[in-house]
Every structure is written in structure tokens, then in C-alpha cells.
Amino acid sequence: MKLQADHIGPLAMFKIGVGPSSSHTVGPMVAAMDFRQRLEERVSTLANSDSLRIAVELYGSLSATGKGHGTDGAVCAGLIGLHPRFSDTQDIWAAMPNLIDSPEFKLGSAILKFNPDEDISWQEWLMDGKSLPHPNTIRFRLWQKDKILLEQITASVGGGFIEAIDPLTGQYLTSATEDKTVSLPYPFNTAAEFVAQCNQNDITPWQIIIANQEALGLKEAELRQQLDEILNTMERCIEQGLKTEGILPGGLNVKRRAKNLHAKMLSGQTSDRAANDLRPSVYAIAVNEENAAGGRVVTAPTNGSSGIIPSVWRTLREDHNLSRETLQNGLIVASAIGALVKTHASISGAEVGCQGEVGTSCAMAAAGATAMLGGTINQIEQAAEIGIEHHLGMTCDPIKGLVQIPCIERNAMGAVKALNAVALSLASDGSHLISLDRVLEVMKQTGLDMNQKYKETATGGLALG
Numbered sequence: 001m002k003l004q005a006d007h008i009g010p011l012a013m014f015k016i017g018v019g020p021s022s023s024h025t026v027g028p029m030v031a032a033m034d035f036r037q038r039l040e041e042r043v044s045t046l047a048n049s050d051s052l053r054i055a056v057e058l059y060g061s062l063s064a065t066g067k068g069h070g071t072d073g074a075v076c077a078g079l080i081g082l083h084p085r086f087s088d089t090q091d092i093w094a095a096m097p098n099l100i101d102s103p104e105f106k107l108g109s110a111i112l113k114f115n116p117d118e119d120i121s122w123q124e125w126l127m128d129g130k131s132l133p134h135p136n137t138i139r140f141r142l143w144q145k146d147k148i149l150l151e152q153i154t155a156s157v158g159g160g161f162i163e164a165i166d167p168l169t170g171q172y173l174t175s176a177t178e179d180k181t182v183s184l185p186y187p188f189n190t191a192a193e194f195v196a197q198c199n200q201n202d203i204t205p206w207q208i209i210i211a212n213q214e215a216l217g218l219k220e221a222e223l224r225q226q227l228d229e230i231l232n233t234m235e236r237c238i239e240q241g242l243k244t245e246g247i248l249p250g251g252l253n254v255k256r257r258a259k260n261l262h263a264k265m266l267s268g269q270t271s272d273r274a275a276n277d278l279r280p281s282v283y284a285i286a287v288n289e290e291n292a293a294g295g296r297v298v299t300a301p302t303n304g305s306s307g308i309i310p311s312v313w314r315t316l317r318e319d320h321n322l323s324r325e326t327l328q329n330g331l332i333v334a335s336a337i338g339a340l341v342k343t344h345a346s347i348s349g350a351e352v353g354c355q356g357e358v359g360t361s362c363a364m365a366a367a368g369a370t371a372m373l374g375g376t377i378n379q380i381e382q383a384a385e386i387g388i389e390h391h392l393g394m395t396c397d398p399i400k401g402l403v404q405i406p407c408i409e410r411n412a413m414g415a416v417k418a419l420n421a422v423a424l425s426l427a428s429d430g431s432h433l434i435s436l437d438r439v440l441e442v443m444k445q446t447g448l449d450m451n452q453k454y455k456e457t458a459t460g461g462l463a464l465g
């Protein structure tokens with residue numbers, strides 16, 4: 001597959017949204033918003049807008065773990081026009097109970113009936129007797145009495161990205177993120193080409209991405225301003241997580257522990273036998289507890305793996321007094337690695353297991369952090385490769401379908417591994433035997449070979465208790 005120009009952008013990889021899942025919460029919410037737009041157009045053409053009803057079918061992994069991931073609530077929020085980034089998280093989570101109380105909403109002059117309890121259906125792995133185009137597939141329909149007036153099938157492909165599917169052929173339609181016919185100053189499709197562009201042009205990896213983004217119409221000043229907002233949101237998320245106590249929602253009875261761990265760490269009460277810096281773990285846990293509680297988080301590249309990059313960035317900022325520009329440059333480099341994974345393997349737990357989420361995030365963090373600490377492009381590529389290599393084959397088996405166990409602690413481990421990958425790559429000259437491109441091939445094949453029960457279905461592994 002060819003690297004899609006828009007997918008390389010940091011703003012595509014780091015999206016400010018709402019927890020607990022990018023593929024099962026943010027993606028379905030964006031899909032519902034997208035359907036709402038078409039609904040608006042369709043409804044405005046009707047001579048008679050009586051008896052209109054919406055039906056939503058959730059398939060595959062969205063059905064298997066959607067309840068734990070808040071997919072139904074996210075769909076409700078998107079249908080009534082709320083936005084994962086700009087709407088208040090409390091309003092988002094109030095949308096479904098409100099619709100259950102009063103099962104209709106207004107669109108233009110039309111009233112659309114929609115009762116989440118009756119009109120959201122949880123389907124299996126076949127749609128109309130055929131295999132699904134993607135493990136996370138949704139079908140929206142507008143009915144008028146017994147006639148379908150509008151139908152849309154959408155795949156939530158990971159990281160909050162969606163792709164539309166042709167209802168007749170079951171094939172992907174050209175999405176908003178498909179190739180543009182823009183000629184980029186530094187095109188690359190593989191990690192090897194990325195490294196070569198840097199070395200041949202004697203240019204930093206972030207300068208390559210910035211130049212390519214400018215060619216796509218995004219000015220550096222605007223990019224940096226948005227990256228700053230992303231950094232601020234990551235920081236706020238850590239702070240919120242560090243000061244919040246209580247039990248996470250969903251019925252698993254998981255107690256939030258970031259606040260307590262942080263207090264112990266600050267007062268020196270943590271075990272000195274382990275001689276370990278607890279900060280990366282505590283910061284990552286803080287973010288992922290916020291995510292599990294449906295709070296405001298940034299995909300990095302997904303919600304399930306949203307704790308690793310904020311944690312690594314904060315730890316390094318504290319230790320090295322890094323400038324805002326350096327922190328932004330690190331995000332830019334991390335996004336390039338995420339884009340390569342998304343293109344040649346997957347960032348979706350439902351497609352390839354957790355190697356695609358925590359594994360990818362670890363690689364992105366390792367690469368970005370190596371760049372922030374002055375590593376060469378070869379060391380950056382090596383750090384990313386280490387980050388993925390040691391997550392190959394990692395399954396996704398969230399208990400009760402909630403993004404809590406193993407997800408929260410797994411981010412802590414991912415952050416620690418990322419920092420170790422940075423140390424290993426900076427201590428070498430960047431030459432190594434297995435390339436990042438090769439690891440991505442293996443990751444994809446491993447994901448294809450992985451039994452479905454280990455790919456975000458909560459039907460295997462830890463999910464069995």
C-alpha cells in the first residue's frame with residue numbers, strides 16, 4: 001500500500017478527542033457525524049418528513065466490545081451533532097441517556113425517531129451473509145415506514161480514522177484521506193526512503209514532514225500552533241489523572257491509582273529495591289485512567305495507547321528542559337513512524353491486536369524521543385524498530401471489553417520500553433540487522449495470522465478472567 005500524503009501529518013495521528021477508544025468511541029462518533037451530514041441533505045429533499053427513523057447496526061469487534069468502549073453512547077452523540085474534540089465530554093456521555101428518555105431529535109424541520117435501546121443493534125461477523133469489509137463496521141440507515149431512504153456503511157479503521165464503504169459492492173469508497181495529486185518535496189513510502197531523504201538532503205526528519213505539510217497547504221506556524229494545543233491537552237490529561245481518585249466506570253471495579261502512586265513517588269515511599277524511575281509509569285497510568293473514564297485525551301496513535309507519548313515527553317521535559325519547539329519536533333517525528341505503521345501494517349487492535357496500538361505507540365515515542373535528544377535519523381529508525389520488535393504478537397484481550405485491564409498498565413510498560421529503546425539506540429551508531437520496514441511486514445503478517453479472539457473481541461486471553 002502507498003503512504004497516503006494526509007496520513008503522514010501529525011494532526012492526523014494526534015487527534016484531540018474523548019475516551020475510552022479511538023476505534024470504538026471516536027471513530028463511531030465521527031462516522032455518526034458523517035452520516036448526520038448526509039441525513040441533513042437527504043431529509044431536506046423530502047416532500048413528506050413523517051415517520052422517519054434511524055437504525056444503527058454495529059458489527060464485528062464493535063459489537064463484541066462496543067458496550068465496554070461506549071460505542072453506543074458515541075454513536076448517539078455523533079447523531080445529535082456533538083464533536084469528539086469540541087463538545088464537552090459530559091454532554092457527549094449524556095447524549096444516550098437523554099435519547100433513551102426522549103427518543104427523537106430534530107434535524108432541520110424534520111423529527112427523527114431514534115431510541116438507542118431499540119434502534120442500535122449488536123450484530124455478529126457477517127453482514128447480509130457476507131464477510132465484513134473491516135472488523136469495525138457500522139451500518140446506518142434512514143427509514144421511512146418500511147422504506148430505506150438512505151444507507152451508509154462505514155469502517156472505523158483505528159486512531160479515530162473512518163472510511164466509507166460502498167453498500168452495493170462492499171468495497172471501500174475513496175475516502176477523504178486518499179492520495180492527493182500533490183507533489184511533495186520529500187516523498188517517501190517506506191522507512192528506508194524516509195531515512196534516505198534525510199541523509200541525502202542533509203535535513204532533519206521533522207523538516208521533511210513540515211515541508212511536505214506545507215506542500216499540502218498547512219503552514220508551519222499553523223502546524224506548530226496546533227501541536228502546542230495537542231501538547232497542552234496531553235499535559236492537562238496527565239494533571240487530571242494525577243489528581244483524580246475513585247473507581248473507573250464499566251463495572252470491573254478498577255480503582256484509579258495514579259494519584260496515590262504519584263504521592264508515594266513524590267514522598268519517596270516507593271521501593272528503592274527496584275531502583276526504577278516510576279515517573280513514566282505513573283504519568284502513563286494517569287492518562288489511561290482518564291481515557292478509561294471517558295475523559296479528554298489525544299490519540300497517540302489510538303486512545304488505548306494514549307498514555308505512552310505524553311508520559312515520555314513529560315519525563316524527558318523534566319529531565320532535559322526541552323523547549324516547546326523540540327517537543328513539537330518530537331511529535332512530528334513520532335507521527336511519521338505512526339503513518340508508516342498505519343500504511344504498511346495497522347494501528348487497529350481489532351485488525352492486528354495490541355502490537356498495533358501499544359506497540360506502535362512505543363515505536364512512535366522511541367523515535368520522537370530519540371529525535372528530541374539529538375539522535376541521528378539512523379538512530380531514530382533503530383529506536384522505532386526496537387519499539388515495535390518487542391511488541392510483536394501482543395494480543396488485545398481487554399477484560400469485559402473495557403479499556404482498563406490490560407490497557408492501562410500496558411501503557412506504563414510501553415513508556416518504559418520506549419525510553420529503553422531510546423537509550424539503546426543513542427548508545428549505538430544506528431546500524432542494526434532488522435529494519436523497521438521488515439518489522440512492519442512481520443507485524444502485519446502476525447496480525448493476519450492471529451486468532452480473531454485476540455483482536456479486540458474480549459473472547460480470549462485475559463478477557464476470559
Ligand code: SF4
Pocket residue numbers: 304305348349353354355357358395396397398402403404406407410456
Ligand atoms: S489491549 Fe491494547 S489494543 Fe486492546 S483495547 Fe487495550 S490498549 Fe487497545
